[in-house]
Amino acid sequence: MYQNQHLFHIPVMGTGHSIDSPIRVAHLGINSVVSIVDDLLCEKIRKYYANQFDLPFIGIPRSAEDGRAKRITAFLATMQSIVNLKFEELKTQPLLSNSLKDRYFRLLPDTNPLKKMYEDIRVGTNPEARERLISKLTSLMTPGTIDVNIMTKLDALSSDKNGNPLSPEFSDASAALRGYANSSISSSLILSAGFNPRLYGYLSEFKDFYRDVNGRIKKSLILKVSDFRSALIQGKFLAKKGLEIAEFRIESGLNCGGHAFASDGQLMPVLLREFREKKAQLAETFQPLIKSYYEQMGREYKTDPDATPKITVQGGIGTSGEMKRLLEDFEMDGTGWGSPFLLVPEATCVDSETMSLLADSTEQDLYLSNVSPLGVPFNNIRNSGSARFTQSQIEKGKPGSKCPKGFLVTNKEFTDEPLCTASSEYQLLKINHIKNSVDDLSKQQHQIDRVLDKTCLCTNLGTSSLIRLGILDPEYGRQEICPGPNIAWFKREYSLLEMVDHIYGRTESLVDKNRPHMFAKELNMYVDYINERMILAWGDEKQIKQLEKMRNNVESGIDYCLEIAEMKAYEDENLESLRDTALAQRKRLNSIFQDNLVEA
Numbered sequence: 001m002y003q004n005q006h007l008f009h010i011p012v013m014g015t016g017h018s019i020d021s022p023i024r025v026a027h028l029g030i031n032s033v034v035s036i037v038d039d040l041l042c043e044k045i046r047k048y049y050a051n052q053f054d055l056p057f058i059g060i061p062r063s064a065e066d067g068r069a070k071r072i073t074a075f076l077a078t079m080q081s082i083v084n085l086k087f088e089e090l091k092t093q094p095l096l097s098n099s100l101k102d103r104y105f106r107l108l109p110d111t112n113p114l115k116k117m118y119e120d121i122r123v124g125t126n127p128e129a130r131e132r133l134i135s136k137l138t139s140l141m142t143p144g145t146i147d148v149n150i151m152t153k154l155d156a157l158s159s160d161k162n163g164n165p166l167s168p169e170f171s172d173a174s175a176a177l178r179g180y181a182n183s184s185i186s187s188s189l190i191l192s193a194g195f196n197p198r199l200y201g202y203l204s205e206f207k208d209f210y211r212d213v214n215g216r217i218k219k220s221l222i223l224k225v226s227d228f229r230s231a232l233i234q235g236k237f238l239a240k241k242g243l244e245i246a247e248f249r250i251e252s253g254l255n256c257g258g259h260a261f262a263s264d265g266q267l268m269p270v271l272l273r274e275f276r277e278k279k280a281q282l283a284e285t286f287q288p289l290i291k292s293y294y295e296q297m298g299r300e301y302k303t304d305p306d307a308t309p310k311i312t313v314q315g316g317i318g319t320s321g322e323m324k325r326l327l328e329d330f331e332m333d334g335t336g337w338g339s340p341f342l343l344v345p346e347a348t349c350v351d352s353e354t355m356s357l358l359a360d361s362t363e364q365d366l367y368l369s370n371v372s373p374l375g376v377p378f379n380n381i382r383n384s385g386s387a388r389f390t391q392s393q394i395e396k397g398k399p400g401s402k403c404p405k406g407f408l409v410t411n412k413e414f415t416d417e418p419l420c421t422a423s424s425e426y427q428l429l430k431i432n433h434i435k436n437s438v439d440d441l442s443k444q445q446h447q448i449d450r451v452l453d454k455t456c457l458c459t460n461l462g463t464s465s466l467i468r469l470g471i472l473d474p475e476y477g478r479q480e481i482c483p484g485p486n487i488a489w490f491k492r493e494y495s496l497l498e499m500v501d502h503i504y505g506r507t508e509s510l511v512d513k514n515r516p517h518m519f520a521k522e523l524n525m526y527v528d529y530i531n532e533r534m535i536l537a538w539g540d541e542k543q544i545k546q547l548e549k550m551r552n553n554v555e556s557g558i559d560y561c562l563e564i565a566e567m568k569a570y571e572d573e574n575l576e577s578l579r580d581t582a583l584a585q586r587k588r589l590n591s592i593f594q595d596n597l598v599e600a
Helices: 021-028 039-052 067-092 100-107 113-123 127-140 172-181 197-203 228-239 268-296 320-329 339-343 352-359 385-395 424-437 441-453 457-468 485-489 496-503 518-536 541-565 575-599
Strands: 032-035 146-151 188-192 220-225 245-251 310-314 334-336 366-369 378-381
Touching: 021 032, 021 067, 021 100, 039 067, 039 172, 039 457, 067 100, 067 146, 067 172, 100 113, 100 496, 113 127, 146 172, 172 197, 188 245, 197 228, 220 228, 228 245, 228 268, 245 268, 245 334, 268 310, 268 518, 268 541, 320 334, 320 496, 339 352, 339 485, 339 496, 352 457, 366 485, 385 457, 424 441, 485 518, 518 541, 518 575, 541 575
Parallel strands: 032 146, 146 188, 188 220, 220 245, 245 310, 310 334
Antiparallel strands: 366 378
């Protein structure tokens, strides 16, 4: 049900930056995640790779019935065919000849049994025994998985060509789910961005998410969660439908790429400690519910001895020492390394201009922005192609997007049909409303600026990949990318081997020894977030009470960070920065609230 030869996976990054990562790395045994939110982008990528590998391609037009689901199914089928071709070809290559087959094993962590067998073969001297071992080793090789991500919040209801609303199974998220469920691949579906009961209920209509007669699950479920309570609630909801969670994926609320879903001040180490202490409770809670469902359905269910969901973590990991802390001290089952792989062309799909922007970035260039039409803080980098294009349109008096894809249409403030807040139609209506309702010119301009911040993420997050593959001319520009702040410490393009060796601590670290610990960076970001929220909440008692709750949680997190800072550091782990940051941010937090009380 759960397969990973490595101690890390490559998470989803934007709609385009990891969209072909399985084609790049799955044959080497590395798991990666693709986004299927943009089925139109998937169709373009499918056509490109079908041509590259001489595979059949019949386009599925935008007007096709159930076209969104069909495009996603076809995209995944093409990707699976290519991964299979590359993996089977790799297996036929000679070993111990510096081939791709050798590379497969060299990339593995030193603790992997296949890596140990490979090393034994290398030093063995008996030719017959060597050949037997090579044959056995080859039979044990497995490719990385083609995992798929669905953001559950992106679930707009669709209409037919006459404007009549379609039934709920044709909503964006449900159609994407159906596209994945109807595919032949065996992998994991990652559900992120919150609890969507309608979508979760729809999962029960597809047999691949259940155990077959042999007890195997073809498509496993992974949930991104913010805390243990969320894991328990969502897991119970699904367990009552007989659906099992293979993995809970914990992501930092702020120290991550893409959309930032800030917690109520629960810092990463506190969350990880709770999962470590209560891990067994998950299986104990879910298994009786799952067994009861199978019994109601008249099916046999044998309790899986490995039924406890895996727990993995991602968001801001930057050194092998930090990863060892997560795996050994917090007993995590795996890690996700995202933003650093944006500088690895062998693994992700980023155009050269954007890659240079990332490599040259400093911490000041990376910030939580207001560009997302979802109204959620969005990790961003200054001077991207998207930012330049958005500003040029404002200067021309033509703000906003034509909204060619409509995946983020949610606002009904001025119209019966929902609009995207990055669209020209919405922005012009909203600006006109502000001008007519706000008399204070400075406040008026501030509100207008926030309206104009919004960017067409649907199109622009896929632009970099299309330029990289030669599908779009670089002059088109508009590249949007959403790295986590961790990228500031990775300063050039890297090979896949360099990055993987860095992850496993097999070479000199790729980042400066003064890079702050991932826990220190997250703590700093939460205090920044509280400070910004406090300024906006001045005089609003309800919001201030919420911020006081967040402060108390951060204070508890600081206590725990100081405990960790006194522990023995792993190699390449900057615990000194954690102690210094915890003490400094505690003082700053006190100052923020004292200043607010004085002003009030």
